[in-house]
Amino acid sequence: MKFSKVLFTFCFFIALISNAQGLLSDKENFTHQDTLRGSITPEREWWDLTYYHLDIEVFPETKTIAGKNTIKYRVLKPYQVLQIDLQEPMKIEQVTQNGKTLNVKHDGNAHFITLQDNQEINSVNTIEVTYSGKPREAVRAPWDGGFSWKKDKNGKDFIATSCQGLGASVWWPCKDHMYDEVDSMDISVTVPKGLTDVSNGRLKSIKENKKTTTFNWTVKNPINNYGVNVNIGDYVNFSEMYKGEKGPLDMDYYVLRDNLDLAKEHFKDAPKMMEAFEHWFGPYPFYEDSFKLVEVPYLGMEHQSSVTYGNQYKKGYLGSDLSRTGWGLKFDFIIIHEAGHEWFANNITNKDIADMWIHESFTAYSENLFLDYYYGKKASAEYVIGTRASISNDKPIIGHYNVNNEGSGDMYYKGANMLHTLRQLIEDDEKWRQILRGLNKTFYHQTVTTEQIEDYISKQSGIDLTAFFNQYLRTTKIPTLEYEIKNNTLKYRWVNIVDNFDMPVQVVIDDKEQWLFPIPDWKTTTIKGNTIKIDPDFYIEAKKI
Secondary structure: OHHHHHHHHHHHHHHHHHHOOOOOOOOOOOOHHHHHHHOOOHHHHOEEEEEEEEEEEEEOOOOEEEEEEEEEEEEOOOOOEEEEEOOOOOEEEEEEEOOEEOEEEEEOOEEEEEOOOOOOOOOEEEEEEEEEEOOOEOOEOOOEOEEEEEEOOOOOEEEEEEOOOOOHHHOOOEOOOOOOOEOEEEEEEEEEOOOEEEOOOEEEEEEEOOOEEEEEEEEOOOEOHHHOOOEEEOEEEEEEEEEEOOEEEEEEEEEEHHHHHHHHHHOOHHHHHHHHHHHHHOOOOOHHHOEEEEEOOOOEEOOOOOEEEOOOOOOEEOOEOOOOOOHHHHOEHHHHHHHHOOOEOOOEEEOOHHHOHHHHHHHHHHHHHHHHHHHOHHHHHHHHHHHHHHOOOOOOOOOOOOOOOOOOHHHOHHHHHHHHHHHHHHOOHHHHHHHHHHHHHHOOOEEEOHHHHHHHHHHHHOOOOHHHHHHHHHOOOOOEEEEEEEOOEEEEEEEOOOOOOOOOEEEEEOOEEEEEOOOOOOEEEEOOOOOEEEOOOOOOEEEEO
16 A cells, blocks of 8 residues: 555656646647747837736636736837737727727737837837637646636635646736846736735735725836736735845735634745755845735746645645655745745746746756755755656757747756756856856846856856757757776766766766766776766766676
């Protein structure tokens, strides 16, 4: 019975991890709609987002929403057609600019707005998009996202949004491409009386209406579309002030009323997370917008400054350890992982979703850095090595560009083990820490490409990592150290590698740690014994012949 339970748990979590990257990654045949969604079209590239005011009312009884989005933009070059995205069955009712109703051509989920006024370079203009409808209901949030319409145990509405991969345009009209983040944003959400909305940024005001309440939130920092969220419930709030690297940081917690006492104890992982990640990654990137942890009716997501939580107040991942080492039960997985995305996903954001490893590899790696900070290097190494059982090597980590396509779910733990291997190559933990902090400083509040991240790490480490990243990000091959020991001679080489792959590897030979420098051709060295032990911190395979 015990064996069966362990096997079931293992298989369950393998399935969860394989789904964790969303439902887009299995797609190989792409459509016109995929291109409209995933590429920087001519109708997108000529204007730069500066501001949104999303103002909506939520109607739980009918599972509908209605409202408008006011969009400000700076003109980069003259053009008269502007693309806004909103997914069916949501409907755009009207678009206006300077009091004029504009013509809208609908092409599936992309909507092309013909502007009447001349668009002069460097001018900042505004359009207002009015819309309504019954947004897609989440089937298995957050992976198959949309609106989650639930009830708490007291029968009160418990509602939340999640839309990574699927896209923010599943519930509100926006420029739904990762490359262009809006500079700042206001979010106004009207809900039935007795309920509270929690969204991104800071609460600016509350307006009591006759039968409803409007919550006005303001976001001072750039924010990616899928990071915008609405969370509605019978919330109560508690808070604390964290003394961070940039000064006092408000940390607010919104939980269902009946869970207040439980949350006050369990959420102690949040300030611990902040301390560890400011050490490894640099200052929390959104001091101006505070940090919030918000209970939701699904597992959780990395919504910027409004991280959502649904891990049932358990340690590990729903009470189990993804690494199967015991270390995964030292922290609440959702608090640590989803908050880690504040640095990698929300601060540093991929321009194209094909590069989503930048979000997920670094954040999966952050789990063992949290352990490193509190339990030491050995614990962290055991944890990340333990997660290798979740690696599929089914396809490359990087997806297809310009069609809104994610790569393999291996972006989580294969990516984390790639970074753990890279730490060994650098051989200087403080230098490695400064590289991680430097990434968050150099690319602060920016959208980036894989090449930018690769080039930065190569330059700062002093190592040409071109072949290294090609191996782990762009193929499913695991580097294999093939070796033979005969007559006190060790013969060894790399196989199953990309061109120019020459990564050194640490081994123990004759009870002595040393480096080997394999290449595709055989190399030899004299040894006393007949055994070799590969350092498990390197994500490779070994084959004795």
